[in-house]
Amino acid sequence: MSGCHYPSDSDIATDAQNLENDMKFRVCTEFLIRQKTEHCKCESENQSKTKMESKRNLLWVMGICMWLVLAHHRSGAAEEKIGKELIKSICKNRGNNELCMQVLSSDPDSDHADLEELAMISLKAAASNASSILNDCKRMIDDQNLEPKVQQGLADCKENLLDAESQIQDAIASILSNDKLDAQVWLKAALAAIDTCDDSIPGDDDILSRKSVAFRQLCNIAVAINKAMLATHT
Template identity: 35%
Template sequence: MKMSSLFASLLPLALCLALLGHSGVDARGARGAHAAPFVIPANASTADLVAAVCGTLNRKDLCLSSLQSVPDVGSAPDVGVLAITALKVATSNASDTSAVIQGLLNDTTLAPTVQQALSDCADHYLDAVEQLDDSVAALTARAYTDVRKWVKIAIADADGCEAGFQQLATGPNILSHRNLIFRQLCNNALGIVKLLKA
């Protein structure tokens, strides 16, 4: 094979790799080394990118609904912007849950054991908000390992809240659904972060 034809056959591959490097997307994709590469569609709008990114995640519908407020940035949408938005959505959810917990703590009709579980959950969710705030800062500095570590700690906070209620024999956890949604939002954010180069 002539050198010029070898060069011509490798040029498309080189261009694809350059585009992946420019977009900050890891060619392994969100599902690991054996998954098809994640590639930003050519001339993609922000809505197209949101759909493509959310399509790689287990909780696609929640991802789509939580990222629908991402502003259209024009012709160069960025996976990093989606990751930051996903983290901020999870942070907002944790803050809302904290407010709900504070309201429940004012209910004097709840059993003391439930009040204690709620108080523990309040501490967990305050910590989760701090972890996610730190994650956003780490993401802007491209410290992806720190992002993953802190988001996982935030998930553990929700798990701690859930476990505190499971130890009670007083009926279902009044925060179970909120804990579940928060974990799913965090897992979606982690999935998007995996699309970025580590």
């Protein structure tokens, strides 16, 4: 039939080969896709298993840590000193051991006192000492025989003593509210105030200078006790 084109045997063979190759390609592609899917699935399962194992290990370690912490606290609570034994422990490494023992043992309840109660005893003693220094300072200011320079120094000292007295009360309030870090700040401020007071007065043999030495010692005892309280809560 004219106008019609019949494929040759070679064309038919080529088409058949192309079709076969195309089918092989699709089969190969599908195989690769299946393999990739299976690989991803396995990888995902392995990752999930790894994550689950990691979580289990983490929980196990956390459990052991919690047990150790609880055991440590129980052990510490069982060995916690009170009263005279605690007072000896606090005062043994202090340069003013005698004053430390005397002050902390002065309260009737000190036989069974814990750290916080001993801190209160030392701070009350420091507050009483500050009030005594302040009264002496006020009395000396009124002495008309003093030089104006000395009177001015006493007036400056009085202002610093008022600050120190107030800061001791703030330290007491901080300890009672369980803010030991804040108490430490107030105690250091009180020590700085008494230093400034001393610098305002010439000489170091007057009654104010002698009492200020005792005030520093009392504040430092309170600082040591407060540090011990901070250590037990870390």
